[in-house]
Amino acid sequence: MAASFEKLLIANRKPVLSGLAVREFFRNPLAVGSAFPASRHLVESMIAPIDWSGMARVIEYGPGTGIFTRALLARLPEHAQLLAIDTSAAFVSDLRKRMHDRRLIAVRGSAYNVLNIMADQGMDRADCILSGLPFSTMPPGRAERLMDRSCRALAPDGRFLAYQMRRAVGPLLARRFTRVATGFEWRNIPPCHLYWAGEPR
Secondary structure, eight states: OOOHHHHHHHHHHHTTOOOHHHHHHOOOHHHHHHSSSHHHHHHHHTTSSSOTTTTEEEEEOOOOSSSSHHHHHHHSTTTEEEEESSEEEEEHHHHHHHOOOEEEEEEEEOGGGGGHHHHTTTTOEEEEEEEEEOOGSSSSHHHHHHHHHHHHHOOOOOOEEEESSSTTTHHHHHHEEEEEEEEOOOOSSSOOOEEEEEOOO
């Protein structure tokens, strides 16, 4: 087990050295979830099963240092919009400084207010929401309401994707989506459960 953990540290060496991620984690650990940015293995496992080429509007909850954000922009078409919502002013400022892409809209705010944020940006219902928010640390009622609002933000054939340390999001998705697939990626610190949900009820 020790050898495996050592290999993970080596594979994640660059993300581990992100001072911004570490600072924001200790400032608000319940919101950030992990001091370790996503590994390339987690990113690939999460987004590879999805065809991003036809998507026009994508929302990312909790972009953090932008590991997933960058990967999404590399796959989305030229006409797409990527709305990245984070409660951390530092994360949002960093995204705006480093990612000069007209498709990216980085907003400081709460995913809980996703419908209002979309309205402010003139955005119609989204094709996909990608979330790294730790649903396991949310009060149950708030997690339920966030998922309800997320479903309202999605198009009828929309998708909700989540990578989580724990499985709290699973029942929330099962009650609200026609299709839910799951996976697991151990090559990340910490290892993550993966969820792909489609067709909100």
